[in-house]
Amino acid sequence: MSQIGVDTLRKEAWDKVTGAAKYNSDRLESNMLNARILTSPYAHALIKSIDTSKALKSDGVLAVITGDYLPVLTGSIIEDRPPIARDKVRYFGEPVAMVVAHSEQEVMKATKLIEVDYEPLPVVNSINQSISSQAPLIHENIGKYFCPDTTVQPRAGSNLLDHVRIRKGDMDRGWNESDIIIDLKTFLPQSDHLAMETRNAVAEILPDGRVVISTSSQAPFAVKEEISKIFGIAEGDIIVNVPYVGGAFGGKATVDLEFLAYIASRAVGGRKVRIANSREEDISSSPSKVGTESTVKMGATNEGIIKALEATYFVDCGAYAGTGPRMAKAIASDCTGPYNIENVHCDSYSVYTNHSYVTSYRGFGHVAFTFAMERAMDKLANSLNMDPLDIRMKNAISEGDTLATQAKITLSNTGDLKACILKLKESINWEEGNRIVEPNGMIRAKGIGCFWKTSNSPINAASGVAITLNSDGSINLNFGATEIGPGMKTTIAQILAEKMKMDIDNIHVFMEVDTQLSPKHWKTVASMTTFMVGNAVIKAAEDLMEQLKSLAAIVLACTPEELDVKGQRVYLKDDPDRGIQFKKLVQGYEYPGGSAIWGPIIGRGTYIMKHLVPLDLKTGKGKTGVSWTLGAQGVEIEYDPIRYTYRLLKAATAIDVGKVINPKTARGLIMGGMSMGLGLGTREEFIYSDNGMLENTSLRTYKLIHFGENPEYIVDFIETPQIDGPFGARGLAEYGILAIPGALANAISLAVGMDFDKLPISPELIWKTKTGGKYDSL
Amino acid sequence: MIKIAKATVLNLHINGEYREVLVKPSDTLLYTLRNLLGLTGAKPGCENGDCGACTVLIDNRPIKSCLILTVETIGKRILTIEGLKDVPIQKSFVENWGFQCGYCTSGFLMVCHSLAQIHPNANDHTIEEWLQSNLCRCTGYEEIENAIKSILTGTVRT
Structure with a gap:
């Protein structure tokens, strides 16, 4: 039966109706410390001073961190955002300090004991105010920020980050050919993603310097790359793990709490620290919709x-x-x-x-x-x-x-x-x-x-798929797209089952993403997973079948071209009864007499965007x-x-x-x-x-x-x-x-x-x- | 009346078993379930009673476990998603695509299961009244409606 166009049940369906499905917010271990942020009550203000002394003396507190500790700027397009505000705050809800303590209760209590002295500044509260010539500058250093995206052009001395131009055809001709002209102005407010699982992350720095982060992210590989870049840690020393994600809608594609979790762990000697947004923080402090x-x-x-x-x-x-x-x-x-x-x-x-x-x-x-x-x-x-x-x-x-x-x-x-x-x-x-x-x-x-x-x-957005096999002839499928809700793990398994002409129940999908184990997938965004990973898994299936046929050809004394694959079996096209089951091939073939050939078969496939300009x-x-x-x-x-x-x-x-x-x-x-x-x-x-x-x-x-x-x-x-x-x-x-x-x-x-x-x-x-x-x- | 002024060992009846657990008077049931008993099926979504992701059943009635103190559940029967074993609504959610990310699912299942027990012949109005307590951000609710209706009527609506 074809697997394409079929209502295959989600691979994780029973996990999700029994409470067995684990999300990152369910990672609650007794050795974890808890971190919490204090957020700005002002939209625009200078931070005159922060007094952390009372918070530090509060029960169970291990560290109180301000923007002066590890002062870095982050951003995938423009590096303009300190994970914890320094010198000034620029929006209501911005983190101004972070407490690390043993329990949730202790950290909540201590956060309230931090005393911040602000000097309010005039607020830029609309687009109109932002572009006005009298507008207060939100970023004094706007012309000096490093821009990882070299195409953006922030304008010094303004609040303008970038200007994109489209010029196609001849406007004069267009207006001349028009009999009627329609004008309108529209306004769409900012709003929230409102994923049901608020953003949360856990970080730990191991004795040899490896950084282990588990997070509710759509972009584990971006977490690895950004943490590496911002804090100067070799990418290979950073391991990012993402279990099931409780909704994302784009809101978990930016590296956000992962920076705070890492900073918090570093401030307490690398101990394992968890930070989780309250709903209010998730709405006001973490990023929103434009x-x-x-x-x-x-x-x-x-x-x-x-x-x-x-x-x-x-x-x-x-x-x-x-x-x-x-x-x-x-x-x-x-x-x-x-x-x-x-x-x-x-x-x-x-x-x-x-x-x-x-x-x-x-x-x-x-x-x-x-x-x-x-x-x-x-x-x-x-x-x-x-x-x-x-x-x-x-x-x-x-x-x-x-x-x-x-x-x-x-x-x-x-x-x-x-x-x-x-x-x-x-x-x-x-x-x-x-x-x-x-x-x-x-x-x-x-x-x-x-x-x-x-x-x-990005023009180089790419995906990889890795396949290993079990001795019963079933397949393990591993790729770097996170299961944020759209059922991608199942869709990709369907494509693989179709290519391999096998029962999808015999395909076992690695439901998490672990950057050390899973082949890279750019990000689980842009509705691109079926397309990108789907293309990669087709190549992985072809690679797998080629290896299986090559090995089977030796056993069956024929050429690989004479063989076909179906139902976890390799067989002769002209004599389908003559064949060999996957389970006899996938870990290497053992001759009845005792000697063995080949070894575990591993399939791989990749995809990269082509011809983007x-x-x-x-x-x-x-x-x-x-x-x-x-x-x-x-x-x-x-x-x-x-x-x-x-x-x-x-x-x-x-x-x-x-x-x-x-x-x-x-x-x-x-x-x-x-x-x-x-x-x-x-x-x-x-x-x-x-x-x-x-x-x-x-x-x-x-x-x-x-x-x-x-x-x-x-x-x-x-x-x-x-x-x-x-x-x-x-x-x-x-x-x-x-x-x-x-x-x-x-x-x-x-x-x-x-x-x-x-x-x-x-x-x-x-x-x-x-x-x-x-x-x-x- | 029982008076509990400091951390106390309680014997709670959860999912048909008695569990001993050290509880502070200020602990919510959600906190006790997740952080002390490892029953993480009930999810925190707002801890303000607005989203329903933490819903459990107490004496067969849905309660948002973020809004009840653990000490209030002494002597009551607590049922969490981990205690639901092969009840019709679970299969129905699976077969009707009643979830995507799955984070709100435990809460919806508890409400639906309780509704099916208490009002097996619930009409549309009653269904709506009960299920408006919970939020789902992934689906358009149609799948959840199909799932609950299929167990109330005994047939899957297509």
């Missing part, structure tokens, strides 16, 4: 063909660069959405503010431009009195077009957008109309949007990924025009994933993405006070979608193969989120009859927009 503002101007003909796009994006990176500039670049490079636009002018700016610093978040910035483009598309359709779905069909990207970065579009590297739109048209019953007034006065409205996204990965600094010409998975989404709501409230009725996705490896897993990922998109659309946002304090740092005040608030989900897959993908598969895990906020805003705007270009859209916002908020009475 906030974005945009101005978009789009020109089109009276027939609805887009001729020009001028877009400006500002990315609120918060107090430190984090991964912000890379997302700003991703926004610029894919800014057209999956539409063919020949003339494009896009500027994407990354700015510092006194907000939470940022890292990758599901969609890697693509939600921001998708929201702006899909609102623009609806406004265009509205202005031209055209059907919103038709106008998207007319401009849908297709083979032969080019991206804003001038990279070529093929059917293989994108998929069939028109097929997705048509599938959506059917699934959301578009024909019945997109705004229906029900007999009870409720308004049922539908909004749609199209999306695409690529990996925006960094963006040209002046024109943005380049190639940022191997493929752009695309699709169309719709949201149906029921709006109450009396109360200004709405209910979510349906959310639908039609996506071209090339090939579905595991349908139920794929459907679950798309639904989960839609759920997060609806969260962004309806409620999720960081609320900063006038002085830059983050006000909603708990799950009581930062609301997520709960059971029962979800709409009915519709998911359809189109399968236009990606030629270089494993069995034709493209990435899909992040994609459910992308156009949902835009589609929701389109539905609400249509229902209410007013424009909603900022998120989230609460009933209160609708009421204020509709009435001016003036006529409230009790």
Whole structure:
């Protein structure tokens, strides 16, 4: 039976329903010390002094650490962030000191005894304030920081970290050919990843200097590399282990608590120290999702063909660069959405503010431009009195077009957008109309949007797979992608089982990642695991079969070419009854007479991204990924025009994933993405006070979608193969989120009859927009 | 009334067994389970009663173990995920893809198991009322809804 397109149960399913699954937060050992941070109550302030004397005298305390101990700067793009603040704090929640004590209780008590004297500074509380000429400087040394990413250009004497330019075609021509011009401004606030397992890490320095870190990370190899680079430790002396991860969504791709765990361990002579965020710290202290503002101007003909796009994006990176500039670049490079636009002018700016610093978040910035483009598309359709779905069909990207970065579009590297739109048209019953007034006065409205996204990965992103075998002929599969939830360990096992033509139950997956044992995988991010590790595991299977056939050829007195592999057996193609089982080969073959040949068989496979080109600094010409998975989404709501409230009725996705490896897993990922998109659309946002304090740092005040608030989900897959993908598969895990906020805003705007270009859209916002908020009475 | 003013050895009834454990009056049940008894199936997600990842059953009713002190459980029957052995909701979660990362799963399973015991014929409203106590960030809840409904009705909804 084929393993591709089959609902194979997750390898770890029974671990996860019995409590047997161990996460890093479950690593609670009696010899562990506990570390905890004291965080800044100010968004921007000078640290005048820190008095640690009382904390040091508190019971059970072994160390109180400030930024003066091991003063380093960290950052994968710009090295601008001290793990513990020094001299000044730049956001509410920033670590200012760390205590190490025996027990959790002791460390909590002692943290409160640290006395910090601050001198508050003027706060940069918005993008507008950040770019104003009178803005206070958040980083006095902005022009002097070391930038590991050599393409970023922080501007000295400003709060501007980077400016990415896209210049394609001829804008004058584009505007001349346009009969109509659409303008809009959008605003998407910062928000949180809200993975259920808060970030946590354990570090220990062994007597010979080896550093052992276990962490809830999406990027164990990045942890190893960053710790090595920042603290000058040989990479081989650092071992990073990651068990199951309790959700990540991009938030665990940045090295964060691992720095603190290492510093804490070093401060107490290398003893094993655990640090775990409280929920409040996870929201306010660890990195969050970017906030974005945009101005978009789009020109089109009276027939609805887009001729020009001028877009400006500002990315609120918060107090430190984090991964912000890379997302700003991703926004610029894919800014057209999956539409063919020949003339494009896009500027994407990354700015510092006194907000939470940022890292990758599901969609890697693509939600921001998708929201702006899909609102623009609806406004265009509205202005031209055209059907919103038709106008998207007319401009849908297709083979032969080019991206804003001038990279070529093929059917293989994108998929069939028109097929997705048509599938959506059917699934959301578009024909019945997109705004229906029900007999009870409720308004049922539908909004749609199209999306695409690529990996925006480094040009050398790579994956490896190692396979060993057991004496019963079963396989051990080991690779460096962490199991953060999307079921990657099972998907890769399915691909291997398919290639080996064997029962997947006989493939045993190493569920953890250990950087000393597992072949490197760049990071478990960018929806790239199936594609990258999938390609690597195919090569590993081929390598394995070649070895098995070579050995079997000796035993069976034939050539390897005459042999085939199936059901953990190597056999003659022309005489399948004549063959030999894996179990007699995998540890070496033993002749009946007694002598033996070969030895344990080990399979290996690798993959590295090919033909990626960094963006040209002046024109943005380049190639940022191997493929752009695309699709169309719709949201149906029921709006109450009396109360200004709405209910979510349906959310639908039609996506071209090339090939579905595991349908139920794929459907679950798309639904989960839609759920997060609806969260962004309806409620999720960081609320900063006038002085830059983050006000909603708990799950009581930062609301997520709960059971029962979800709409009915519709998911359809189109399968236009990606030629270089494993069995034709493209990435899909992040994609459910992308156009949902835009589609929701389109539905609400249509229902209410007013424009909603900022998120989230609460009933209160609708009421204020509709009435001016003036006529409230009790 | 029992008065406990300092660390005291308690004999707790957990998963059908009596366990002796040294408890301070301020210890939450979540802390005792995870840090002292190694029962890490109950997860800390907020330690504020908002997420439900730490839910256990006390005398068959779901309780967020971060919101109850261990000393309050004296003489009561505590059931954690480790004590659920082959009950229908576990298989149902597996078969309905009721989880992705799995971190919220123990808590959801305890709520669902209790619901199935107490309200075997629960309607949609009751199901919603019970399951809104917990948060899942990975799924869109549809899978969890299918999982609970399949054990309440005895058939898997497709």
